[in-house]
Amino acid sequence: xxxxxxxxxxxxxxxxxxxAPIHLGDLDDRHYYAFAKGVKPxxxxxxxxxxELEDVIKSSLLIQQIKEEAGRRIxxxxxxxxxxxxxxxxxxxxxxxDLSDDEKQDLIEAQDLLARVKEIRKRSDEIENxxxxxxxxxxxxxxxWEDVKDAE
Numbered sequence: 453x454x455x456x457x458x459x460x461x462x463x464x465x466x467x468x469x470x471x472a473p474i475h476l477g478d479l480d481d482r483h484y485y486a487f488a489k490g491v492k493p494x495x496x497x498x499x500x501x502x503x504e505l506e507d508v509i510k511s512s513l514l515i516q517q518i519k520e521e522a523g524r525r526i527x528x529x530x531x532x533x534x535x536x537x538x539x540x541x542x543x544x545x546x547x548x549x550d551l552s553d554d555e556k557q558d559l560i561e562a563q564d565l566l567a568r569v570k571e572i573r574k575r576s577d578e579i580e581n582x583x584x585x586x587x588x589x590x591x592x593x594x595x596x597w598e599d600v601k602d603a604e
Contacts, residue, residue: 453585454489455505456497457482464494474583477512484508488586515580518591522576525597529572530565538562572597
């Protein structure tokens with residue numbers, strides 16, 4: 453990971469770059485960019501410390517958009533009411549030895565549904581980290597999420 457910041461008043465232009473950095477956001481009068489491995493940042497940058505990076509990530513519109521896309525995909529697979537029902541089934545049924553066949557099936561379905569949600573969340577984290585590492589993905593495209601099992 454190579455994240456650098458530039459004063460807004462002195463930020464360089466990357467229009468002529470062969471590989472442009474990823475603009476993560478602006479915070480405290482600075483622009484924050486993620487550079488891919490092997491890409492040399494323009495002069496005038498400052499290294500970004502972990503605590504500062506956390507603040508940038510929390511305020512980054514790009515990261516928020518990735519999270520919103522993950523949320524949209526999660527809701528397509530499992531609307532909130534289905535997630536709540538799955539959690540209730542998991543809470544009430546998991547660990548019991550006397551389950552009926554229907555209850556066993558309900559438990560399996562609840563576990564599968566929550567596993568799919570977890571996979572989408574995990575992939576969202578991977579996509580976010582890719583951007584922070586300076587590698588952009590088309591996160592609105594299904595291909596970026598292909599590691600996630602199909603919803604249907």
